Amino acid sequence: MDSPKSCKPTTTNTFAPETVPAQESPVFSYISNLSPIQPVKPPPVTQGFPGLNSPPLVFTSPRLNPHSQPNFHKRAQLQGLSAAKLSGQDEGCKNNIPAVNASENLDVQLHTSQITCNKKESYGRNSVDDQTESPTGCSDQFLTDIVDMDSVDPNVPSDSTVKKSEIIDLPPDAVTVTREIEDVHKEDASTEFSSVETDLKKGDTVSVNHSPKLESELPVDHALTNQSQDSIIETVEAEWAGSRDLSSCSGSTQTEKENEDYVEATGQLSTEPVQKKVRSNPEAFQLRGVRRRCLQFENAMQSNQPAENPSDSGGPKSLSVGTPSTPICPKQADTIQPLYPRNTNSTIKIPKPSGIGLHLNSIVNAVQAGSGAVVHVKSAQMGNFSIRGKKSIPIINSHLSDASKSSSVFPLAENVSASTDDNRHESHASMAVNSANSLSTFMVKPSNDSVVLNPVEYQSTPGNKRKHNDTETIGSSGELKSSPKKKRKKTSDSGDGDGCKRCNCKKSQCLKLYCDCFAAGIYCAEPCACQGCYNRPEYEDTVIETRQQIESRNPLAFAPKVVQNNVEPLASSYGEDGTHFTPSSARHKRGCNCKKSMCLKKYCECYQAKVGCSDGCRCEGCKNVYGRKGEHGMVKDVLSKEGTNERTDSSFIEQMVASGNSLYQTELCNPHNLTPLTPAVQFLNHRKDASAAWFQSGEYFQSPGSNLSSVAPYMMSPRSPRDSINNGMISEKFLDLVDRELCYGNAETADELVSVCHQPGKPGNLSGIRNPQEWANNSKDQSFSGSKQYSSTSYHWHGSPNTPMAQFSGTKDLKVVELDGDLSNIMHDDTPDILKDCPTPVNAVKVSSPNKKRISPPHSRHHDISSSSSHGVRTGRKFILKAVPSFPPLTPCIASKDAPAQQKNDPQNCTQNK
DNA sequence: GAGTTTGAAACT
DNA sequence: CAGTTTCAAACTC
Numbered sequence: 001m002d003s004p005k006s007c008k009p010t011t012t013n014t015f016a017p018e019t020v021p022a023q024e025s026p027v028f029s030y031i032s033n034l035s036p037i038q039p040v041k042p043p044p045v046t047q048g049f050p051g052l053n054s055p056p057l058v059f060t061s062p063r064l065n066p067h068s069q070p071n072f073h074k075r076a077q078l079q080g081l082s083a084a085k086l087s088g089q090d091e092g093c094k095n096n097i098p099a100v101n102a103s104e105n106l107d108v109q110l111h112t113s114q115i116t117c118n119k120k121e122s123y124g125r126n127s128v129d130d131q132t133e134s135p136t137g138c139s140d141q142f143l144t145d146i147v148d149m150d151s152v153d154p155n156v157p158s159d160s161t162v163k164k165s166e167i168i169d170l171p172p173d174a175v176t177v178t179r180e181i182e183d184v185h186k187e188d189a190s191t192e193f194s195s196v197e198t199d200l201k202k203g204d205t206v207s208v209n210h211s212p213k214l215e216s217e218l219p220v221d222h223a224l225t226n227q228s229q230d231s232i233i234e235t236v237e238a239e240w241a242g243s244r245d246l247s248s249c250s251g252s253t254q255t256e257k258e259n260e261d262y263v264e265a266t267g268q269l270s271t272e273p274v275q276k277k278v279r280s281n282p283e284a285f286q287l288r289g290v291r292r293r294c295l296q297f298e299n300a301m302q303s304n305q306p307a308e309n310p311s312d313s314g315g316p317k318s319l320s321v322g323t324p325s326t327p328i329c330p331k332q333a334d335t336i337q338p339l340y341p342r343n344t345n346s347t348i349k350i351p352k353p354s355g356i357g358l359h360l361n362s363i364v365n366a367v368q369a370g371s372g373a374v375v376h377v378k379s380a381q382m383g384n385f386s387i388r389g390k391k392s393i394p395i396i397n398s399h400l401s402d403a404s405k406s407s408s409v410f411p412l413a414e415n416v417s418a419s420t421d422d423n424r425h426e427s428h429a430s431m432a433v434n435s436a437n438s439l440s441t442f443m444v445k446p447s448n449d450s451v452v453l454n455p456v457e458y459q460s461t462p463g464n465k466r467k468h469n470d471t472e473t474i475g476s477s478g479e480l481k482s483s484p485k486k487k488r489k490k491t492s493d494s495g496d497g498d499g500c501k502r503c504n505c506k507k508s509q510c511l512k513l514y515c516d517c518f519a520a521g522i523y524c525a526e527p528c529a530c531q532g533c534y535n536r537p538e539y540e541d542t543v544i545e546t547r548q549q550i551e552s553r554n555p556l557a558f559a560p561k562v563v564q565n566n567v568e569p570l571a572s573s574y575g576e577d578g579t580h581f582t583p584s585s586a587r588h589k590r591g592c593n594c595k596k597s598m599c600l601k602k603y604c605e606c607y608q609a610k611v612g613c614s615d616g617c618r619c620e621g622c623k624n625v626y627g628r629k630g631e632h633g634m635v636k637d638v639l640s641k642e643g644t645n646e647r648t649d650s651s652f653i654e655q656m657v658a659s660g661n662s663l664y665q666t667e668l669c670n671p672h673n674l675t676p677l678t679p680a681v682q683f684l685n686h687r688k689d690a691s692a693a694w695f696q697s698g699e700y701f702q703s704p705g706s707n708l709s710s711v712a713p714y715m716m717s718p719r720s721p722r723d724s725i726n727n728g729m730i731s732e733k734f735l736d737l738v739d740r741e742l743c744y745g746n747a748e749t750a751d752e753l754v755s756v757c758h759q760p761g762k763p764g765n766l767s768g769i770r771n772p773q774e775w776a777n778n779s780k781d782q783s784f785s786g787s788k789q790y791s792s793t794s795y796h797w798h799g800s801p802n803t804p805m806a807q808f809s810g811t812k813d814l815k816v817v818e819l820d821g822d823l824s825n826i827m828h829d830d831t832p833d834i835l836k837d838c839p840t841p842v843n844a845v846k847v848s849s850p851n852k853k854r855i856s857p858p859h860s861r862h863h864d865i866s867s868s869s870s871h872g873v874r875t876g877r878k879f880i881l882k883a884v885p886s887f888p889p890l891t892p893c894i895a896s897k898d899a900p901a902q903q904k905n906d907p908q909n910c911t912q913n914k
Numbered sequence: 915g916a917g918t919t920t921g922a923a924a925c926t
Numbered sequence: 927c928a929g930t931t932t933c934a935a936a937c938t939c
Contacts, residue, residue, distance in 0.1 A: 507933065513923055514933050550923095557923095593921065602936055603920045917939080924932065 502527040503535075510535035511546040513557060518543070521558060556589070562609040563589050591617035599624035 503524055508514045510524050510533040517524045517535055523543070524535045534542050550557045563586065588606040591614055597603040599613050599622045606613045612627015613619055622629045 503934080505934065508923095512933080514935085516935080519923095553924095590922090595921080597920065597936090601920080603922090605922075608936095915939100917937100919937070920935085922933085922935095924930100926928100926930075 503530045503533075504528070505530040505533065507532075509533060511543065513550065518547075519558065521547075559589070561588055561590065561605060562586050562611050586611040587614040587616070589616070591615075592619045593617070594619040594622070598622065599628075 503510055503515045503517045505512075505515045505524075505528075508518075510518050510528070510530045513519045515524070515530070515535060517528060517530075522535075523537055524530050524533045534546075536543075547558065586609075588609055588611055590605075592599060592604045592606045594604045594617075597607075599607050599617075599619050602608045604613075604619065604624065606617060606619075607624055607626065610626055613622045613624040613629045614627075615629060617629050619629065
């Protein structure tokens with residue numbers, strides 16, 4: 001995949017040393033000279049992974065981008081990954097940015113990367129900080145890249161040339177994006193790693209020291225390029241570690257050891273010392289990620305997952321995935337292992353994308369941005385996976401190998417990345433991701449290659465309990481047995497709060513839905529205290545089989561449990577008002593069956609998911625804070641009546657907020673969330689609240705995940721804001737309006753919003769809508785294809801103002817709202833919908849109750865948008881889907897600089913929320 | 915940390 | 927489809 005790309009000359013090497021800024025000037029000059037030479041390489045696409053039209057960088061988690069850039073300089077391996085990403089970026093950029101196409105030589109890229117680094121430095125808050133940051137920022141980038149590299153490396157020799165070529169792919173534009181991202185990232189990082197930073201400041205030297213070691217360890221190629229990076233990385237790691245002492249490579253050494261061990265265990269890698277070295281580096285990155293986590297969470301220090309390593313061997317496949325995902329969950333990144341589908345190689349530790357949407361289980365963790373980015377790439381490769389729900393499975397099976405590339409899920413990661421700050425954040429993101437991911441996971445494909453140890457007897461899925469303890473040994477054994485108790489640490493939200501899931505399965509072998517990890521579609525990781533766990537990369541096959549079996553029995557088994565129901569069948573009850581469905585609109589698909597908990601404890605899935613109980617629930621004595629069984633409508637009514645403002649259930653909201661649900665946070669990050677589907681407005685008085693409300697609603701949306709839909713949004717999010725020129729503008733304005741609306745409940749505002757959304761002139765999401773064809777295409781592709789188009793499309797798609805519009809419109813346009821609700825319902829409805837989706841949208845529409853009919857007629861606005869976009873198609877679902885996605889720009893987290901406005905809404909959300 | 919409670923998942 | 931069992935999380939002490 002990667003390798004093919006043309007090679008770029010050693011220039012990188014020359015640059016490699018570049019770490020020193022001083023050199024930059026010459027380099028720049030050189031580059032500047034070169035830059036004009038676009039012809040040097042074909043468009044970025046070539047570079048990237050072939051199949052992938054990788055999504056734009058934007059999508060990729062911000063981190064990735066940044067990482068990638070620096071990496072380019074330093075490491076070829078990373079470059080490969082980055083290149084892919086870049087290519088994606090390019091695509092994404094195409095819309096907005098001109099420069100992209102120039103495949104731009106490595107030089108250019110390097111140049112850019114340097115610039116980014118430099119910028120970072122310049123950005124540095126303090127002189128001291130500058131130093132620290134700059135490195136950190138770079139390091140971060142590296143980390144992400146590294147991960148990628150890991151994946152890449154194994155397969156692909158460290159050929160610098162290849163890497164270079166890949167690097168070339170990176171569009172200069174990406175740089176800008178990355179910068180933004182970095183900025184954001186920095187902010188996050190600053191919060192997260194403030195301690196670390198301080199350390200760094202103190203121990204700049206430390207970083208230096210490390211570099212040499214790394215170099216020694218690394219293969220020559222890498223060494224050259226990597227030195228600076230390594231040093232940086234190590235420094236970062238050290239910092240992360242929080243211990244100044246770490247300075248020297250303790251981390252790296254450990255990682256190497258681990259790698260070696262792992263290799264030995266697996267026997268795969270052992271053969272290649274070089275690879276090991278390479279891995280070590282990547283691992284270092286991983287560690288770094290881990291450290292971060294540790295910093296944040298502290299738990300995870302140890303966790304390096306051997307599994308990943310094996311995956312690494314997978315090399316190429318892993319490219320995208322790579323460890324990056326791991327980082328996703330800062331805390332648990334360790335813990336979190338790649339999705340099942342995980343590329344063999346890719347150690348993807350993607351957050352848990354639970355199978356589909358919000359599995360309660362999925363609540364897990366978020367993927368880090370970086371990982372996310374990588375994933376995107378793959379997904380892009382995938383092109384389209386039209387799959388949803390069940391389909392996805394087959395794909396996995398058949399395609400996994402191929403599919404490995406794609407994992408639509410990742411886009412989500414983006415969001416996550418933004419969230420890095422908070423664990424929750426991530427977790428939430430993960431949630432969303434999960435939903436989306438679920439598909440992705442399948443998509444991803446475990447790859448046969450997967451390094452998997454040998455699952456040997458996967459067949460026996462559950463039954464077989466570890467046949468091979470031996471094999472397990474590496475990863476599993478340790479982890480498996482790892483103290484069983486880790487889990488409980490958190491209790492309450494934690495799961496979410498942590499962001500990462502952990503299980504404590506003893507008998508299910510983590511191959512049943514009992515296992516949260518499994519249910520979420522993620523591999524068990526260190527944090528897990530499970531015993532006899534087969535939910536590990538090593539047993540990928542088993543996992544997949546089991547999963548399939550389960551799905552065969554219940555296609556929706558891995559579907560998100562929580563769906564936004566606006567609709568809710570019940571709607572009849574509500575609805576007429578055109579009431580909005582409050583956030584509460586989200587509902588648990590199956591409903592709960594609580595008898596004693598009164599739906600006031602986490603025993604209740606509805607409660608756990610922070611959604612209200614619905615008629616579908618068979619609970620007794622329901623007192624669900626988020627909404628009782630029959631209350632659904634109530635909220636709606638309130639909203640409708642109150643108009644925007646209010647939100648009746650202050651208590652409700654408060655609770656929600658108080659809960660500090662990860663969901664909210666995640667949602668915040670997620671553009672999806674932004675989608676106002678529900679009337680977040682109701683709840684909101686304050687932006688925060690509002691945000692929260694949104695989030696809730698968002699969650700659902702996401703979760704439903706219908707995978708696709710959800711995914712897309714995520715995809716969007718990464719885009720960060722403004723990168724896409726389009727979105728940015730709108731987003732801000734939109735946000736403002738929304739805020740107003742939320743705060744004041746102005747009908748006018750709502751209108752404005754609508755108008756804004758509709759404004760043809762404006763770029764943004766809406767714009768996408770504007771273009772019917774585009775829309776149609778997008779809808780088709782995106783909805784299912786996922787990665788490919790998501791870059792551009794997603795935006796548009798997401799942008800579809802419909803939903804938001806309706807929501808915002810609030811009381812005024814009740815009808816609209818309803819429509820939205822319906823649509824949203826459809827969208828969210830979950831897997832089933834998903835299943836429905838693929839094929840015919842129309843059906844879906846019909847399916848919906850009468851309300852749905854309204855969709856067509858009512859509000860011109862709404863209509864316009866939808867109509868314009870879908871235009872003829874209107875057919876149900878797709879149409880709906882588009883509506884669902886929220887404005888990408890909203891995602892605060894992602895949006896780095898540009899998004900400030902967005903972030904404003906929830907500044908914390910991204911970083912802090914909990 | 916151990917034990918109990920709870921309800922979903924799995925099984926029949 | 928309903929009832930029962932199994933399971934692991936959530937919760938309590």
